[in-house]
Amino acid sequence: MANEVFNSSLFVIGTYLFLGTLYLVFIPLGLYFWMNTRWNYMGKIERLLIYSLVFLFFPGLILFAPFLNLRMNGQGDV
Known part of the structure; x- marks a missing residue:
């Protein structure tokens, strides 16, 4: 029983870390790259x-x- 709760807690913490990293790191960097390459052609x-x-x-x-x-x-330089 205690092992299930521990594994469940680790799963929830891991999911939060994964989603937080995705939200705060990978998607914004992808947006920066996309905007930098496509800005004049959008x-x-x-x-x-x-x-x-x-x-x-x-x-x-x-x-x-x-x-x-x-x-x-x-x-x-101007």
Whole structure:
């Protein structure tokens, strides 16, 4: 009986860690990559979808914002 509760608790903790890591790390990094590669070529529907995903995964995006520089290659030194 105690072994079932322990295994069940470990399963729940593992599931929370997996979903939290997915929500805070992997999906936001995928969004950053997608936005960086497709920014100038997105259509209306794709941009709407990306904006809604940014709203949904905002906490993870904020975690990586200080470390990523996604400025467009533009004029260089002016």
